[in-house]
Amino acid sequence: MTQRTSLKKRQANRRNALKSTGPKSSEGRRRSASNSLAHSLSVPVKFDFHDPLITSMVQLVAEDGLDIRTAKDLAVKIVEYERNLAYQSELFLRQHIESASQTEEEHGVRAMFGTEIDMFDDYVDWERFNNRPISQKDQKFILNSKLKMHNLWQRMHRRSQKDKAKQAAASLRYLKRSSNQLIKALKALKALSAP
């Protein structure tokens, strides 16, 4: 059972909503301005009805005895849904199938700490070249440093995974919306009479 919001509560909500006027600082405004560009799914599809591809799609949709206006409307919704679905497939591939490989980790660590790793390697090579044994203290230091580098990379990798998960949740909302709109438009055909 859903409870209806009381009048008092609704008025309070409206008053509170008036207080929220979006980001105020220039940094906040700049960040929120690029919100829609994160995945471009909130940007509506630009449909050129003179494009032969689009025209043939509208004709295909209209084959079910629909008028051109309804067919165009449905075609737009189909394209929106397909766009969202394609993005979901891409995300699924990125999230679940492409797991971090050994080489990816090695490359990542090298990209971040290339100079330090080279310094350690040069030191080890130099000591070997001079036939001097590397002290246990140095060995431990090098190992610990490399472990820390790997840990840092893994932490950053996890953070980026978290960001991707956030993006996935946002894109899911767009997929839900586009599928609902398509289903709604299709169900509305029931009320339309034959041309």
Added chain:
Amino acid sequence: MKGKTTSSNSLQATTSDISQLIGVSQVLPGESESMYQQGLVATVKELGAETPLQIYLAEKIYECLWWMRRYENQKRATIIRNMASALDPDNLQLAISEIEAWVMEVLFANGVDDEFHDLLKEHNLTLDSLTQKAFAESRSTLENLDQMIALKAKTLAGFQASYEVLVNRKINIERMQLQNALMQRDLGAIENAVVHDPANKPQKAPSK
């Protein structure tokens, strides 16, 4: 050879024209294209889709089922990955170690043997406790995947209802036209009754 070509042609023909125009492949790398096509052909045939929009909707219905199966497979893979991780706790890297790869191979093939049981004993685990541990580790991922399955099920129900609307549209239109005709006839009957009812005739004034 000839038969194969014919069957592949018939598979191609089943893909909706609308999808062909959009040109999006629904099969991800590592999935069987032929399996997808077979299922799609069966769905389109079972639903009896004829027009491009009907075929497109049938395709979307099957696609929802395909996605649900994909998520189920992913759930299984997540559990197996965590089972493998539990059997090699020394591997701190994200990359899969040799032991993990072997464990995953055994579990994916359902080929648990004595060697596997020995490895379990080494870690003081049984197959059940290992599964339980993996479930606990992958709870959030499984919840997420379950939510996705639920969403697909909802979309599937929506597409099924839409398909029925589309198929029954002509029948509905005919039914509405018949209902209109019936209402017109009834209204006409009332009008006639009003005009011809003797009780409604104006009474003549008495002569006296």
